[in-house]
Amino acid sequence: MLVGLSGGVDSSAAALLLLDQGYDVTGIMMSVYDGPPGTSGGNACYDCAEERDIESAASLARQLGIPFHVLDCARHYKREVLDYFRDAYLAGKTPNPCIRCNRRLKFDFLPALAERRGLHYDFFATGHYARSEFSEQYGCCILRRGLDKHKDQSYFLYRLEQQQLNRALFPLGAMRKTEVRALARERGLPAHDRADSQDFYSGDYTELLGIAPRPGNIVDENGKVLGKHAGFWNFTPGQRRGLGISASEPLYVLRVDAASNDVVVGERDAALSRNCLLEDLHIGLPQVLNNDMLQAQIRSSQKPFSVQVAPGRESGTLIAEFTEAQHAVAPGQSMVLYLGDIVVGGGIIR
Numbered sequence: 001m002l003v004g005l006s007g008g009v010d011s012s013a014a015a016l017l018l019l020d021q022g023y024d025v026t027g028i029m030m031s032v033y034d035g036p037p038g039t040s041g042g043n044a045c046y047d048c049a050e051e052r053d054i055e056s057a058a059s060l061a062r063q064l065g066i067p068f069h070v071l072d073c074a075r076h077y078k079r080e081v082l083d084y085f086r087d088a089y090l091a092g093k094t095p096n097p098c099i100r101c102n103r104r105l106k107f108d109f110l111p112a113l114a115e116r117r118g119l120h121y122d123f124f125a126t127g128h129y130a131r132s133e134f135s136e137q138y139g140c141c142i143l144r145r146g147l148d149k150h151k152d153q154s155y156f157l158y159r160l161e162q163q164q165l166n167r168a169l170f171p172l173g174a175m176r177k178t179e180v181r182a183l184a185r186e187r188g189l190p191a192h193d194r195a196d197s198q199d200f201y202s203g204d205y206t207e208l209l210g211i212a213p214r215p216g217n218i219v220d221e222n223g224k225v226l227g228k229h230a231g232f233w234n235f236t237p238g239q240r241r242g243l244g245i246s247a248s249e250p251l252y253v254l255r256v257d258a259a260s261n262d263v264v265v266g267e268r269d270a271a272l273s274r275n276c277l278l279e280d281l282h283i284g285l286p287q288v289l290n291n292d293m294l295q296a297q298i299r300s301s302q303k304p305f306s307v308q309v310a311p312g313r314e315s316g317t318l319i320a321e322f323t324e325a326q327h328a329v330a331p332g333q334s335m336v337l338y339l340g341d342i343v344v345g346g347g348i349i350r
Contacts, residue, residue, distance in 0.1 A: 001169075002111055002121040005029045005068070006045075007056030009191040010127030010172060013180045015064060016187060017171040018125055026119055027061045027068040029054060030110045032077035035207075043195055044202040045101070046082070059190060071113050073105060080104040081200075086209050089233050092258035093332025096156075097200045103159040107168065123169045130154040131173035132165050138285055141165040145341040148176040155300040158336045158346045159282045209233055216261035218245055221254070221270065232256040235263045238271055238328020252328070272325035278309075278318040278335055278347030285344045289318075295338040296320065298329055298349065304338060318347060 001023040003015045018025050033050040047053075054070055061068030081097050081104070088095035111124045129146030130153050140162055146152040160168065172180055184192035201208060213230040220226055227245035229235070235243075239253040243265065251265040283289065295304040306323040320335060329349060336346035 001025050002114055002119060002124045003027050004106060004110065004124065004126045005057040005060065006127070006197075007053035007060070007191065007194075008127070008197065009181060009184050009189065009194055010129075010196075011057075012060050012127075012189045012191045013184050014125055014127040014171040015060070015066065016183070016189065018169070019064060019066070023123075025064070025066045026121070027057065027066055028110065028114050028119065029057050029068070029070050030073040030077070030105065031070050032074050032081075032105075034074040034078065043197045045098070045197060045200045046077070047202050056191060056194075063188075063190070069114065069117070069119065071110060071117070073109060073113065076109050077101070077105060080109075082208060088332050089205070089209060090211070090258065091332075092232065092256045094236050094330040095332045096334050098156050099159055099334055101200070102156055103161075103164075107160055107164045111167075121167075123167050125169040125171060127172055128153045128157060128170050129172055129175075129177070130157055130170045132168050132170060138287070140284075143284070143343040144173070145338070145343075146170075146172070147174045151177045153300070154343050155297055155334070155336050158284075158334065158343050162284070206231075206234070214261055216263065218243065218263045218265055221264060221266050226251075226265065229263055232258060232261050232263055236328075237330035268327070271327055273322070273329040274325050275319060275321045276329050276335065277312055277350045278320060279314075279316065279350045281316060281318060281345065281347040283337075283345030283347075285339070285342070288339050288344055289337075291339060293323075294344060295340075296322075296335050296346075297338075298326065298333050298335050307337070309337065317350070 003025055005011045005027040015025055058068050081101050084100055085095050085097045129148055129151040131144040132141055135142045143154055145154045181192055216229050217225045218227040218229055235253045235256055237253050249267050252268055252271045254264045254266045254271055256263050289309055293306050296307040297304055307320045309318045309320050312319050331349055333349045334346055335349055337344040
């Protein structure tokens with residue numbers, strides 16, 4: 001049994017629970033940071049404080065008496081996550097690198113690399129708040145929401161392939177975060193009070209993009225110039241704060257134009273959408289797409305809303321119609337579809 005460790009409380013508790021259940025546990029951790037040294041001491045996945053996280057995970061492994069291995073995934077991470085993030089952002093989209101990382105690295109490259117290094121395994125476990133199980137009804141392994149609706153991470157895992165789900169274990173899926181911290185505290189795990197990671201990068205995104213400031217205009221829907229900015233990539237659809245302009249009514253970013261470097265703003269109603277087109281689909285349960293009503297999320301922390309989906313005009317696309325207008329539906333985001341607490345699949349908003 002391989003367990004992906006990060007140095008945090010969730011992966012620590014997952015390893016502990018699996019040991020309690022009698023599994024032969026080996027901890028593995030991917031090293032991904034190859035940027036410049038820093039002093040931010042952030043709490044993110046791609047962070048200059050990675051060495052601290054590695055030592056935290058190593059300390060836990062020593063405490064639990066399990067083998068621990070750090071695997072260098074930096075080049076693969078750069079190609080699959082950082083380059084993807086940069087290309088999407090500079091195209092005016094709003095990508096989710098965590099979804100990409102889970103599918104391409106954490107549940108694919110990392111355990112495969114471990115196996116090539118002689119760390120053979122039957123299952124790969126993580127500290128995600130999600131559940132997987134074999135469904136007699138659908139004849140395959142399905143992904144469900146974590147029991148703790150405030151910590152559910154199924155949104156970030158929707159692109160996992162069937163062969164990945166078949167070997168995945170989520171020991172925390174039926175637990176609440178408060179229970180996990182209490183368990184860690186009772187069993188003396190050093191990460192019991194450690195803060196959760198908040199993002200995949202703790203610094204300024206401009207550092208990752210590697211691009212010089214490019215002056216541009218903030219305009220209304222009619223093209224009237226309302227202000228200036230230093231680059232469209234500093235703004236995302238739905239953003240209200242930090243626009244640097246004043247108006248009689250609150251203004252929101254409606255869209256960004258990568259070609260003209262314009263940031264288009266308007267009132268809140270103009271930032272609402274009633275439908276969207278999905279591409280780059282990953283549908284695990286295509287047989288339920290014809291259900292009268294599904295639920296969806298376009299952000300991990302968003303309250304689910306009802307949608308109906310139908311094939312788009314182009315092959316490999318879906319049109320999602322919302323029962324209620326949604327705020328800040330941005331190209332590049334993932335929309336994840338659910339039937340109750342079961343992940344149906346999803347796609348990238350065009």
